[in-house]
Amino acid sequence: MKSNRIFIAWLRWPLYLRIAIIICFLLLFFGQLIVLLEPKQYHTIFDGIWWALITVSTVGYGDFVPQTMPGQVAGMALIFIGASFVTAYFATLAAAVFSKQHHYVEGKVAFKGKGHLIIVGWNEKTNKLLQSFQTIDPAMPIVLIDDSLKEGPLLENVHFIKGHGTEDVTLRKANITGADAIMITADQHENEVTADMQSVLTLLAAKGLNPSLYCLIEILTDRYVKNAERAGANQVIHTSD
Structure with a gap:
């Protein structure tokens, strides 16, 4: 019952916030994983998180590159999993902004100022x-x-x-x-x-x-x-x- 309440509370959070949390979890997880797989290439957790962020955003600076097969497999998994969440995040964020703007135009948003x-x-x-x-x-x-x-x-x-x-x-x-x-x-x-x-x-x-x-x-x-x-x-x- 407690797990159900937690799951329902999680579903009530804004979609873009849930996706952002998932992306942060993936960055931390794969950042730690790549350090464990290739400690000679990635010396600190920050190096691993930096590599995960650059990889998942498909920027690809090339300053950190996996040299072993396990590291490359981890990079492939991160691209397949993380890139989809990043794309969904920005799409959801854009949709939320558009919806908010549309609500302003339609007069559905309350005014928060004073002295008006x-x-x-x-x-x-x-x-x-x-x-x-x-x-x-x-x-x-x-x-x-x-x-x-x-x-x-x-x-x-x-x-x-x-x-x-x-x-x-x-x-x-x-x-x-x-x-x-x-x-x-x-x-x-x-x-x-x-x-x-x-x-x-x-x-x-x-x-x-x-x-x-x-x-x-x-x-x-x-x-x-x-x-x-x-x-x-x-x-x-x-x-x-």
């Missing part, structure tokens, strides 16, 4: 707003929350989070507790009343997670201005402004 501005909702006004912020302060970290976009806009210092601003899980991905301010824009895909209701709900969710957060909210109808102020809005912006 959160903008909820993507539309043409938001696009111009982001460009204005980048002109004023290019280094300002901005997190954009939107559910309509399939991929985030390619703007510098803009971290995209896909999701609804009314949901706690989405706001936590945007690190709402570490943000300085949030700007809630009206949903252009809904009618005015529904858009204002969603904006107020987003405001309530944001204030619930971070009561000290400075909140700006865009309201389309006058009837929801008071509701926004009651919900804790620091500034209400009419859509005409």
